[in-house]
Amino acid sequence: MAGATYDGNLLAGPLAEVFAAEVTVAHARCAGCGRDSVVAELAVYGPDPGLVARCPGCSDVLLRLVRTPDATWLDLRGTAALRLPT
């Protein structure tokens, strides 16, 4: 997607604090268009004021992550499902 600052690999560090699993190899299903994407392939904007990961298909927001001085906020409302291989 034109203009994306980074790819989904930038999510590895921040998300490691939330998920113990390696999430960049997880699959995320877009709640908007249903596309299945590997997290590492998402189009990511940021890092400030927060990280925004978008669907490569329809550009809807799948995930938002904000780190404030005393909390990490994770919004996954745009992710219909996250599939973590075991």
Add this chain to the structure above:
Amino acid sequence: MSIVTRGFRGRREGADDRLPPGQYLTHDFPVLSAGPTPVVSRDEWTFTVRSEGGERRTWSWAELTALPVEEVTVDIHCVTRWSRLDTVWRGVSLDALLEDVESAADFALVHSHGGYTTNLPLEDLLDGQAWIAFEHDGDDLSPEHGGPARLLVPHLYFWKSAKWVSGIDLLVQDEPGFWEQLGYHDYGDPWREQRYQGD
């Protein structure tokens, strides 16, 4: 097109007095984006105010620019800690847009092309505090900075000055916007350093 100049040049002392706590001065204009830059032509651009009762009022580009255009010189402060002083903008005051809208709402939720939203009290959009801005430093506002038109609310952190503005919902109850849902402050006064909820 009438032109009113209204500046906020009250304090002309050193830059230090004009920097809110925790901010540093920059002469660049950093671009922060949460998504791809929407491509919106002036021909297709509209701005819609929806009142709490469902009444809608829409302006085309021609209707917007037929309203009195003001030039303002203001300092702007980004929550990512940069500030720019004496930035020059031209646009239409929200007072001119909202004067015909019947509303008893206390809050506003600003919408942008591309899906961005931000919330603030309605009174902060009135009394010469906010504009729909379409020129910056003498040029048409570029898409990366929110063109064709963005909201300009310089007394609050700059994430409230929504790029690619498309409309405002007037609400009886406050509704958090795109960043306010993720821990950022509902008001965002840079002088009180209201970056995050609880600040």
